[in-house]
Amino acid sequence: MTKLNFAILGCGRISYKHIEALINNEPDAMLVAVCDVVESKAIERKEQYESVMTNSNVKVYTDYLEMLKNEDIDVVAIATESGYHAKHAIDCMNAGAHVLIEKPMALSVKDADNMIAIAKETNKKICVSHQNRFNPPIQKLRKAIQEGRFGRIMSGTARILWTRDNNYYKQAPWRGTKELDGGTLMNQCIHNIDLLQWMMGSDVERVYAERSTFLRDIEMEDFGAILIRFKNGSIGIVEGSAVVYPKNLEETLSIFGETGTVVIGGLAVNEIKTWQFADEKEYDKEEDSTDIDNVYGKGHTPLYKDFIDAINHNTEPLINGQEGKKAMEIILMAYESSEKM
Ligand SMILES: NC(=O)c1ccc[n+]([C@@H]2O[C@H](COP(=O)([O-])OP(=O)(O)OC[C@H]3O[C@@H](n4cnc5c(N)ncnc54)[C@H](O)[C@@H]3O)[C@@H](O)[C@H]2O)c1
Numbered sequence: 193m194t195k196l197n198f199a200i201l202g203c204g205r206i207s208y209k210h211i212e213a214l215i216n217n218e219p220d221a222m223l224v225a226v227c228d229v230v231e232s233k234a235i236e237r238k239e240q241y242e243s244v245m246t247n248s249n250v251k252v253y254t255d256y257l258e259m260l261k262n263e264d265i266d267v268v269a270i271a272t273e274s275g276y277h278a279k280h281a282i283d284c285m286n287a288g289a290h291v292l293i294e295k296p297m298a299l300s301v302k303d304a305d306n307m308i309a310i311a312k313e314t315n316k317k318i319c320v321s322h323q324n325r326f327n328p329p330i331q332k333l334r335k336a337i338q339e340g341r342f343g344r345i346m347s348g349t350a351r352i353l354w355t356r357d358n359n360y361y362k363q364a365p366w367r368g369t370k371e372l373d374g375g376t377l378m379n380q381c382i383h384n385i386d387l388l389q390w391m392m393g394s395d396v397e398r399v400y401a402e403r404s405t406f407l408r409d410i411e412m413e414d415f416g417a418i419l420i421r422f423k424n425g426s427i428g429i430v431e432g433s434a435v436v437y438p439k440n441l442e443e444t445l446s447i448f449g450e451t452g453t454v455v456i457g458g459l460a461v462n463e464i465k466t467w468q469f470a471d472e473k474e475y476d477k478e479e480d481s482t483d484i485d486n487v488y489g490k491g492h493t494p495l496y497k498d499f500i501d502a503i504n505h506n507t508e509p510l511i512n513g514q515e516g517k518k519a520m521e522i523i524l525m526a527y528e529s530s531e532k533m
Pocket residue numbers: 201202203204205206207227228229230233254255256271272273274276294295296321322323364379487488
């Protein structure tokens with residue numbers, strides 16, 4: 193394995209998870225630079241990394257184009273506001289770096305397609321941070337699906353019953369805006385929508401959605417409901433809330449097949465609640481539920497490992513550009529549907 197040089201662009205709320213993932217992927221990855229327009233935020237991430245990796249010397253930048261020019265970077269992890277992902281990813285790929293992009297990969301299909309096209313042109317790779325795909329219960333469910341244990345899958349439900357208060361939106365004014373974020377479907381619910389569509393294993397035929405901004409002082413929705421008809425005939429149901437009283441309740445994915453029922457819940461799809469099949473397998477008895485500290489879970493570390501492996505072996509990561517686009521596209525279809533009503 194070649195040790196890859198990473199940089200982080202955007203050192204806000206989620207960026208500490210990227211530092212953790214880099215530390216956990218030592219010796220295959222090394223942080224060489226951090227960049228934020230607010231210098232103190234970049235310095236905080238440098239210090240987080242260097243407090244563990246004591247021999248390192250991470251450079252701090254406030255201008256990412258300067259960083260790309262001056263440093264020898266293999267991968268840039270992009271954790272800026274969602275509406276900037278496309279521009280930042282394209283600039284990084286054009287400068288010769290692979291990109292690991294926080295979700296959603298972009299806010300329009302046109303931007304996502306453009307990013308995928310630039311990746312092809314520049315021979316660079318895209319990985320999108322839908323880290324919950326790596327949760328052990330989710331991996332176990334995916335295995336059962338791939339083995340055909342559900343028989344015909346009729347339906348699946350993604351419930352995201354969380355709370356984001358007005359303070360959360362005030363902390364970063366881009367949150368809840370159409371231009372840079374989207375509402376709770378695009379920001380919080382996209383992970384579970386990604387899991388639902390991954391498990392259903394089919395393209396989308398049509399989408400019907402209703403949305404409201406019930407309680408928060410934001411431009412986009414704080415509650416959304418989506419019905420998805422997949423091309424294989426199965427039906428997906430999404431219930432996404434950022435206004436559950438008084439705190440985060442659960443994030444649950446349920447899959448209902450002819451010969452199997454699985455419900456994975458907990459705070460962020462980390463606990464197996466129901467696991468029932470007509471047949472039995474040795475791995476059914478394995479304990480796969482995981483403890484997590486918060487809704488971000490523990491998926492960034494295996495996501496980084498998967499991307500590092502893909503770069504070193506010139507293969508595709510689990511969540512490449514095409515995969516990363518799928519949940520985003522369902523949500524954009526939901527936005528369009530709800531605006532028609
Ligand atoms: N995977 C997950 O579970 C998860 C969780 C939270 C957020 N996210 C995603 O991560 C992204 C960031 O979210 P956040 O909550 O950390 O946001 P944030 O506002 O806390 O951080 C964004 C940072 O990017 C910086 N920035 C913006 N433009 C820049 C530029 N040109 N150069 C350098 N720095 C720049 C800002 O100054 C800010 O510090 C969003 O796309 C969000 O959807 C993903």
